[in-house]
Amino acid sequence: MQTSNKLYKFKEELPLTSGQTLDGFELMVECYGNLNQEKNNAILLNHAFSGSHHAAGKHNGTLGWWDDFVGPNKILDTNKFFIVSANNIGSCFGSSGPISLDKNGKRYNADFPEISVKDWVQAQKLLADKLKIQTWKLVVGGSLGGMQSLQWAIDFPDMVEKVAIIAAAATVDSQNIALNEVEREVIRKDSYFYNGNYYEHGKVPTKGLKAARMLGHITYLSAQNMEQRFGRKLQDQQTKLDDTINFEVENYLQYQGGKFADVFDANSYILLTKVMDGFDPSAEYDNNLVKTFKNISAEMLIISFASDWMFPPARGKEMLKAAIKANKKCSFVEFEGAYGHDSFLYAEDNYPDTISTFLEGKL
Amino acid sequence: MILEALIQNWVPQYAKVIDLGCGDGTLLESLHQLKSINPYGVEIDQKKILSCLSKNIPVIQADIDESIRDFEGLDFDIAILASSIQCLRHPDKALSNILSIAKKCIVTVPNFAHWQCRLQLSQGKMPVTKDLPAPWYATDNIHLCTIKDFEMLCIKLGLQIDQKKYLGTASSETFLSTRFPNLFASLGVYLIGSK
Numbered sequence: 430m431q432t433s434n435k436l437y438k439f440k441e442e443l444p445l446t447s448g449q450t451l452d453g454f455e456l457m458v459e460c461y462g463n464l465n466q467e468k469n470n471a472i473l474l475n476h477a478f479s480g481s482h483h484a485a486g487k488h489n490g491t492l493g494w495w496d497d498f499v500g501p502n503k504i505l506d507t508n509k510f511f512i513v514s515a516n517n518i519g520s521c522f523g524s525s526g527p528i529s530l531d532k533n534g535k536r537y538n539a540d541f542p543e544i545s546v547k548d549w550v551q552a553q554k555l556l557a558d559k560l561k562i563q564t565w566k567l568v569v570g571g572s573l574g575g576m577q578s579l580q581w582a583i584d585f586p587d588m589v590e591k592v593a594i595i596a597a598a599a600t601v602d603s604q605n606i607a608l609n610e611v612e613r614e615v616i617r618k619d620s621y622f623y624n625g626n627y628y629e630h631g632k633v634p635t636k637g638l639k640a641a642r643m644l645g646h647i648t649y650l651s652a653q654n655m656e657q658r659f660g661r662k663l664q665d666q667q668t669k670l671d672d673t674i675n676f677e678v679e680n681y682l683q684y685q686g687g688k689f690a691d692v693f694d695a696n697s698y699i700l701l702t703k704v705m706d707g708f709d710p711s712a713e714y715d716n717n718l719v720k721t722f723k724n725i726s727a728e729m730l731i732i733s734f735a736s737d738w739m740f741p742p743a744r745g746k747e748m749l750k751a752a753i754k755a756n757k758k759c760s761f762v763e764f765e766g767a768y769g770h771d772s773f774l775y776a777e778d779n780y781p782d783t784i785s786t787f788l789e790g791k792l
Numbered sequence: 793m794i795l796e797a798l799i800q801n802w803v804p805q806y807a808k809v810i811d812l813g814c815g816d817g818t819l820l821e822s823l824h825q826l827k828s829i830n831p832y833g834v835e836i837d838q839k840k841i842l843s844c845l846s847k848n849i850p851v852i853q854a855d856i857d858e859s860i861r862d863f864e865g866l867d868f869d870i871a872i873l874a875s876s877i878q879c880l881r882h883p884d885k886a887l888s889n890i891l892s893i894a895k896k897c898i899v900t901v902p903n904f905a906h907w908q909c910r911l912q913l914s915q916g917k918m919p920v921t922k923d924l925p926a927p928w929y930a931t932d933n934i935h936l937c938t939i940k941d942f943e944m945l946c947i948k949l950g951l952q953i954d955q956k957k958y959l960g961t962a963s964s965e966t967f968l969s970t971r972f973p974n975l976f977a978s979l980g981v982y983l984i985g986s987k
Contacts, residue, residue, distance in 0.1 A: 786845040
């Protein structure tokens with residue numbers, strides 16, 4: 430499946446939860462399948478922290494991040510459903526973010542306003558209006574995308590029929606925030622960072638960004654998964670990226686970190702980790718998750734992976750319990766997951782069937 | 793099926809019901825249709841979980857032995873343990889905990905002292921009956937008991953049996969199954985509350 434993207438421009442002001450305002454914004458969007466006449470077959474797909482709108486099919490030779498799941502006759506069947514996938518504000522893949530220009534033609538850099546998951550949902554609501562979509566058959570996402578899906582169900586209960594919250598939690602915990610802060614610090618301390626105004630100096634803090642991603646990447650894998658893939662295997666002399674490298678796992682992280690630093694923006698990295706840290710839908714509801722879930726009318730599915738140490742099953746169950754207490758229809762399914770937190774990306778075990786059965790109500 | 797009809801009678805309209813070991817969700821589905829209950833199934837087997845989802849019955853993947861207390865404080869009216877108590881590693885703990893998650897509990901117990909079981913044992917074989925259908929090598933049952941055993945456990949745990957029905961092999965009460973349950977009831981069905 431070849432896919433193409435489209436840039437949607439919004440002239441209206443977007444009031445942000447921080448109290449600031451975005452004076453117009455843009456969303457880079459990919460859609461798959463066709464919206465039917467009744468406009469009742471739309472699915473909203475939310476990407477994770479460093480993901481993009483490119484979820485399925487091939488674009489410039491690259492497969493989308495959830496291509497296993499999205500396409501003709503796949504889990505989210507594009508013959509039946511119209512699937513919308515938008516790059517979030519603050520990211521760096523085409524939607525408004527630190528690398529975009531403001532109204533005066535000046536690059537935002539570090540001055541891009543503080544963003545929240547709630548702001549993303551508001552922006553997507555305006556996108557839905559533009560696409561003439563009044564209800565989502567399903568809102569689904571993994572990790573930060575799962576949190577965004579939850580926020581949708583809370584903020585626009587009448588628009589969400591079903592919500593699938595995968596490898597996510599109702600907040601990130603202190604350890605997550607701590608790790609994110611180390612990642613941010615590593616970026617800030619790159620001598621090319623210049624307080625975020627690196628483009629003005631004709632530099633890019635790729636070293637800091639690479640190191641930050643290397644740390645982040647470890648948190649997406651599980652200890653067991655790393656042991657199986659790399660163990661203590663030594664890196665082949667010829668393919669070493671660097672003379673200091675001894676082990677395969679080092680080479681792998683260097684490679685992944687480098688690849689990421691070439692395409693991602695350092696200010697976006699800092700901003701998006703802050704979005705994650707700040708996510709707390711219960712803040713509006715006296716910090717009471719049960720109260721927060723009271724408004725939800727969507728049927729909920731929560732999926733956790735046992736090997737995920739960022740958002741382990743206990744965090745999924747925390748949402749489940751609040752949903753049950755609030756008398757919501759909520760299912761919870763747990764998989765071992767061979768890839769730690771990243772397991773949500775792979776169509777393994779009964780995980781894909783669980784989503785399709787939840788969506789379509791049949792086996 | 794009379795068992796389901798019986799359970800339906802004990803479940804109030806709109807009740808919040810958790811079925812521990814809900815299987816493919818059939819019981820919850822029929823309770824939902826007849827009593828408009830708010831159903832939650834608990835199941836460990838992922839194939840059965842998919843069956844529940846296909847029936848649009850909310851289902852929670854969990855091991856009953858380990859997780860009953862996870863469901864405390866969630867305001868269930870009724871908890872159901874239908875023919876699963878004998879599969880648990882700690883049936884006594886499960887029974888004493890179950891009333892901390894729901895106001896009432898419905899338990900069904902296959903009777904290992906039913907005359908057919910006794911007869912097959914007297915012939916030197918492990919019983920295979922309507923309520924104990926699997927051969928010994930393929931059964932999930934690890935803590936089988938008799939009607940008498942179960943009721944003695946309830947007394948020991950201070951649980952009050954509000955209602956009980958003794959069903960014969962035709963899934964209905966008979967003169968003999970009610971008169972001599974430990975010999976003629978194939979299944980005991982109980983509505984339990986705490987004293």
